[in-house]
Amino acid sequence: MLIEDLRARFGEWLPDLPFNENPGLVEAKNCLPVDDYYADFPELAPSGATLAATALGAFAAVDSSGDPEIYAGTADQLYERVSGAWTARSAVTLGAAAYWRFAQFDDKVFATDYNDDVRYKTIGAAADFATLTAPKARQIGVINRFLVLGDIDQGAGAIPYGTQWSSINTPTDFPTPGTSTARARQAGQQLLQAEHGAVTAIAGGQFWGLVFQKRAITRYTYVGGDIVFQIDNFERSRGCWCPQSHVQVGNVSYFFAHDGVYATDGQLVKPLGDSKVDRWLTNRLNQGGLDNVTAGVDWANKCIYWLFPTIGDTPDTILVYSLARNRFAWAEETAQLLFSSFSEATDVDSLGTQSVDSIGLSVDSPVWQGGVPTIMGISTAGQLGVFTGESKDATFETGESDQHPFGRIFIRGARPLVTGSPSAITVAISTRDTQDNASRAFSSDTARTARTGVCDFRQQGRFIAARMSVVGGFDRAMGLGFDAEEGDGI
Numbered sequence: 001m002l003i004e005d006l007r008a009r010f011g012e013w014l015p016d017l018p019f020n021e022n023p024g025l026v027e028a029k030n031c032l033p034v035d036d037y038y039a040d041f042p043e044l045a046p047s048g049a050t051l052a053a054t055a056l057g058a059f060a061a062v063d064s065s066g067d068p069e070i071y072a073g074t075a076d077q078l079y080e081r082v083s084g085a086w087t088a089r090s091a092v093t094l095g096a097a098a099y100w101r102f103a104q105f106d107d108k109v110f111a112t113d114y115n116d117d118v119r120y121k122t123i124g125a126a127a128d129f130a131t132l133t134a135p136k137a138r139q140i141g142v143i144n145r146f147l148v149l150g151d152i153d154q155g156a157g158a159i160p161y162g163t164q165w166s167s168i169n170t171p172t173d174f175p176t177p178g179t180s181t182a183r184a185r186q187a188g189q190q191l192l193q194a195e196h197g198a199v200t201a202i203a204g205g206q207f208w209g210l211v212f213q214k215r216a217i218t219r220y221t222y223v224g225g226d227i228v229f230q231i232d233n234f235e236r237s238r239g240c241w242c243p244q245s246h247v248q249v250g251n252v253s254y255f256f257a258h259d260g261v262y263a264t265d266g267q268l269v270k271p272l273g274d275s276k277v278d279r280w281l282t283n284r285l286n287q288g289g290l291d292n293v294t295a296g297v298d299w300a301n302k303c304i305y306w307l308f309p310t311i312g313d314t315p316d317t318i319l320v321y322s323l324a325r326n327r328f329a330w331a332e333e334t335a336q337l338l339f340s341s342f343s344e345a346t347d348v349d350s351l352g353t354q355s356v357d358s359i360g361l362s363v364d365s366p367v368w369q370g371g372v373p374t375i376m377g378i379s380t381a382g383q384l385g386v387f388t389g390e391s392k393d394a395t396f397e398t399g400e401s402d403q404h405p406f407g408r409i410f411i412r413g414a415r416p417l418v419t420g421s422p423s424a425i426t427v428a429i430s431t432r433d434t435q436d437n438a439s440r441a442f443s444s445d446t447a448r449t450a451r452t453g454v455c456d457f458r459q460q461g462r463f464i465a466a467r468m469s470v471v472g473g474f475d476r477a478m479g480l481g482f483d484a485e486e487g488d489g490i
Contacts, residue, residue, distance in 0.1 A: 006409075007417075008398045008466055009479040010038060012327050015280040016273075019465065020435055022399025027467070030392035032301050032320060033327035037476040038396070039301070040420070041320075041331045043389030046379035049085045052077070055378040057100025057244075060341035061109045063124040068342035068371050071109060072378065073100035078111055078119060078129050081384070084344070090129035092116045099244060099291050103140045103204075105147050105171040114138035114151065120172065134174040135164055139243065141202025143209030143229075144222040146186075147171035150199030150211060160198035163211055164189040165228075186228045192218055193233070200239065201246035203253045210253060210266055212240035219266050235269050238262065242285075242293035247304050247340070249297060249323065254304055256281075256293060261306075261321065272321065277328045281319060289313045294337040296375040298387070305375055307338045314380070331392060334380055341376040343386070391422075391473035398480070400430065400440065400465040408433070408462050408487030413454040414446075415481040416468055423472035427480065431461025442467055460487035 013028035031038040053074035061069045070081035071089075075098070078090040094115050103110045104123070111129065112118045114136055119129035137149035138160075146165040153159065167173040167185035175182040177189040192199070197214030208221040217235035222228070238257035240246050245256035254263045260278030263270045273281065285293070289309035297304055302324045307315040318331045318338075377385050403409065414427045426445035442465075446455040466480050 006403060006482040006484045007479055008482070010396055010398075010477060012276065013329055014276050014399075016275055016277060017399075019399050019440070020463075021401055024399065025396055026399055027395055027397035028329040029395040030331045031329045031394045031396070031477065032298075032303060033322040033325060033329045034301055034303075034476075035325060037478045038329065038394070039476060040391040040394060040422075040470070040473045041329075042387045042391055042473075044333055044335055044377045044379060044385045044387055045389035046377075046381065046383035046385030048383055051079065051086055051378065051382035053382075055336045055382065056094065056098060056113070057102065057111075058337060058339045058341075058376070058378060059100075059102030059104075059109065059111075060339065060376070061102075061104045061123045062342070062371075064107055065124075066371060067124065068344070069109070069123050070341060070344075070376075070384070071102060071111065073111060073113065080121075081344075082126075089121065089127075090119055092119070101138065101140050101243075103142050103147065103202075105142050108171065110140055110147060110171065112137045112140045112149070114153070118149070132172060132174070134166070137164075139199050139202050141209065142171075142204040143202070143220050144205070144207065145169045146222075148202050148209070148211070148220075150202050152189075159191065161192045161194045161196065161213060162189060163192065163199060163202075183226055186224065188228050190220075190229065190231055192216070196236065196239065200241070200243040201253075201255065203246065203248050205251060205266075208266060210264070212246065212253075212255065214241055215239050215258070217264060217269065234267070235264070238269065242290045242308075244291065244337075245293045245295055245306055245308075247295045247297060249304075254295075254321070256285075256306065261319075272326065273328070277319065284308075284310045284317065286310055286312065289315075292337075294339065296338040296340040296377075297373070298375045299373040305338055307333065307335060307377070333377075335377045335385075336380060336382070338375060338377045341374055343372040343374050393472075394470040394474070394477065395467065396470075396477060397467040398465050400435070400463050402463055404462075404486065408460050409464055410460040410485050410487040411457045411464065411482055412485070413452075413456050413483035414466060415452075415454045415483070416448065416470075417478040417481060418468075418470060418474050419476045419478075420474035421472070422470045422474040424469075425455075425471070426469045427455040428467045428469075429457050429459050430465040430467070431459045431463070433462045435463060440465060445469060454483065 011024035014024040058072040079086040118132040135152040135154045139150035196216035201212040203210040220229040240255040242256040261273035293308040428442040
C-alpha cells in the first residue's frame with residue numbers, strides 16, 4: 001500500500017540530540033539557516049593587498065561623512081586600509097598570545113593590545129596612531145560618553161578584573177582615579193570580583209553598558225555625580241569565555257560562555273545552544289585557542305558567524321546563528337579572523353576580467369557605493385575578503401525515524417526539495433529494522449534521474465534516515481519527498 005506524503009522536512013540542526021527520532025537535522029554543513037529553509041554558503045573571496053604579517057585584530061569605523069574606514073593590527077604594526085592598500089600607521093610590539101581590540105568614539109578610533117600603549121587616531125585622517133596616556137588594557141569599549149578600559153595595568157601591576165574610564169566626553173583624558181580632577185570630570189575606576197576572572201569584553205550603550213568577565217556579567221548604568229556608574233553584577237555563573245566571540249546587535253550581546261552559546265540584554269542571560277549545539281561546540285573548540293575565536297554579523301542574511309579553531313591555532317570552522325530564526329548551521333572555512341564591517345566602494349574598472357553580469361549585482365546596487373554593513377574576513381594569506389566566492393558543497397542529514405509504526409517501509413525514490421541551479425544533488429538512504437546499536441549504514445550516493453528528478457532506490461526497513469549532498473550554488477534546500485509503500489514483513 002502506498003504511503004502518502006512521506007516527507008523529511010529540514011528542521012533545525014540539532015546535533016546535540018540523538019539521531020534516533022531527532023526532530024531536526026543531525027547534520028547541516030556548509031549552509032545558512034535562512035527562514036524555514038537552508039541557503040548555500042559562499043566561500044570567503046579574498047583579494048587585493050596582503051598584510052605583511054598575521055592579522056591579530058580588525059575593525060571597521062565610519063567617518064563623519066558616513067564613509068567606512070578599515071583597520072587591522074599585527075604583532076608589529078597598526079594598519080589603515082587606504083584605496084585598497086594596507087598603509088602602516090603605527091609601529092608596535094606585541095607579546096605572545098596577544099590580540100587587538102578596537103573601539104570608535106565620535107571621530108576617533110582607539111586600539112589596544114595590553115602589551116603596548118593604547119593608541120588612537122582621527123578616523124580618515126592621513127596620520128599615524130598617537131599614544132594615549134592611559135593604563136594598558138586588553139579590552140576597550142564605549143559606555144555612555146566614556147571610553148572604558150578593561151583588564152588593565154596602571155603601572156603598578158596587572159588588574160585583570162579592573163576597569164577604568166575616561167573623563168566624560170573626552171576619551172583621550174584619563175586623570176588619576178580618586179583625585180579631585182578625576183571627580184570633577186567623572187573619570188574613575190571599578191574593580192570587579194577577582195574570582196570571576198579577567199574582563200573579556202565591553203558592550204556599549206547610550207545609557208548603560210555591560211562588562212563581561214570570564215564567569216560573570218556586570219551592568220554599568222550611568223547616574224552621574226561622584227558615583228558616575230551604578231554597578232550591578234546580575235550574572236555570576238557564566239560570562240564571555242572567548243574574548244573576541246562577543247558580538248553586539250542593538251542592545252543584545254551574543255557570546256561564547258564556557259558551556260555554550262548565550263545572549264543577554266543586560267537583564268537576563270538566555271541560552272541559545274542548549275540541547276542544540278552546545279556540546280557539539282565544546283567538543284570541537286580548541287581550548288588552547290580561545291583567543292583566536294572571532295565573530296561578525298552577516299547583515300544580509302541576519303546571521304552571526306563565529307570562526308574558531310578545532311585543531312591548532314588556525315581557525316577552520318564557522319558556527320552560524322540565525323538572528324531571525326534562532327537556528328544554527330556550520331561551515332568549513334579557514335581564515336585568520338572575521339569582523340563586522342562595511343563594503344568598500346567598487347567601480348567597473350576594478351573588476352578586471354569579470355563582467356557586471358557574472359557577479360550577480362545590478363548596476364544600481366548600493367554595494368558599488370560602499371558603506372553597506374557586511375561581514376569581512378582576512379584570509380590565511382592576509383588578504384581582505386567578503387563571502388561572495390564559490391558555493392561550498394552542502395550536506396544535510398535527517399534524524400532516524402519510524403514513520404510507519406510497527407511496519408516496514410519500502411523506499412522506491414527520494415525527490416530533493418531544492419530550488420536553484422546546483423551542479424549536482426545526490427541522496428543516500430539508511431534503513432534498518434532495529435536500533436540495538438548506534439551504527440547506521442547509508443547506501444551509495446545516488447544522483448537524480450534526469451527525466452523525473454528523483455533519486456531511485458530499492459531499500460526497506462523500519463527505521464529510515466537520509467543524507468543529501470548538494471554541489472554548487474542553490475537558493476533553498478527544504479527537505480526530501482519520498483516515493484514509499486509498505487514493505488515486506490511486519
